[in-house]
Amino acid sequence: MEFDEVIRKRRTVRVFRDDPVDEATLRLVLEAGNQAPSACNVQGWRFRRLDGAEKEKLVRLGGADFIAKAPFACLVLYPFSSDTYDDEVQSAAACIENMFLKAIDLGLGGCWVCHLPASRRLRCALDIPWHYRIIACVVLGYPGKEPRPVARKSTVDQLFELEQPRLTFRALAKYLYMRQPFRPAFIENIFTKRFEN
């Protein structure tokens, strides 16, 4: 597929066909991830593949429910760094995006998932060594339906315009929402995400 087409066609997919993704295809996706740039060239990304029971466990502990139905799921891990710019997150994110772009190129779809249980719980449940930060879960499979386009919120010119922070009702509500367990239903309603794809 042409590079621009891959970029344009990349959309998050949360509904998958049952067909498994064969190992050779997965390997191509992982190889693309492994080509990503990384701070100080650490290349510290590691993958913890989840089997069926582990996917269900992760959902039971509070992860996004579609993870259980994805043919392939893995946690992306990266050794903790002491850098103030979160090197490990940025490096792992570069790896993850490479993986998704390759996945699109191969006809797969997937979702970058941070709706996960608290990392301490997840670490214990899946026996993840303490020196790895859990960055995200990557799920992949063949799309169950054609994803719909997702509009851009800004034009390229607007990307240079910096907004001043404003104390709005929404900002205040978001603050309350983030401070679980105080989460009244009307605030829950405002911030519960609803996706079309």
Ligand SMILES: Cc1cc2nc3c(=O)[nH]c(=O)nc-3n(C[C@H](O)[C@H](O)[C@H](O)COP(=O)(O)O)c2cc1C
């Ligand atoms: C860091 C990050 C975390 C995300 N976490 C979730 C998630 O937990 N659950 C989910 O359904 N989608 C998640 N997404 C996917 C976004 O919701 C999605 O990218 C966004 O809605 C725009 O849609 P698009 O990817 O089709 O352009 C995440 C994406 C990123 C980059």
